[in-house]
Amino acid sequence: MDNEESSCEFVYNDRVDYVSQGTGDVFASSFVGSVMVGKSPTSAAKVAGEFTKKAIEKMSVMKLILMELNLNRLFLNFMIY
Numbered sequence: 001m002d003n004e005e006s007s008c009e010f011v012y013n014d015r016v017d018y019v020s021q022g023t024g025d026v027f028a029s030s031f032v033g034s035v036m037v038g039k040s041p042t043s044a045a046k047v048a049g050e051f052t053k054k055a056i057e058k059m060s061v062m063k064l065i066l067m068e069l070n071l072n073r074l075f076l077n078f079m080i081y
Contacts (some may be wrong), residue, residue, distance in 0.1 A: 009042045013049040018060035028053045 024064035030051045 011042065011045040011049055013053045016053055016056040018056055019058045020056055023052055023056060026055055
């Protein structure tokens with residue numbers, strides 16, 4: 001290990017009481033995309049967590065089950081900050 005200090009940060013989101021398949025895929029894609037545009041890992045985790053949370057909330061209102069098949073509808077109203 002080099003001389004840099006290491007740290008660990010935790011990012012939390014409120015739990016949404018709805019079960020949907022594909023949430024891990026959505027989180028991972030959002031995280032990697034955020035890192036690819038230059039966000040720090042912590043910031044990327046915040047963006048991915050918030051996007052996944054909002055997607056689950058929309059899925060519950062729309063009564064959808066498979067998240068991946070509906071991402072185009074879920075993404076339209078999400079603003080990445």
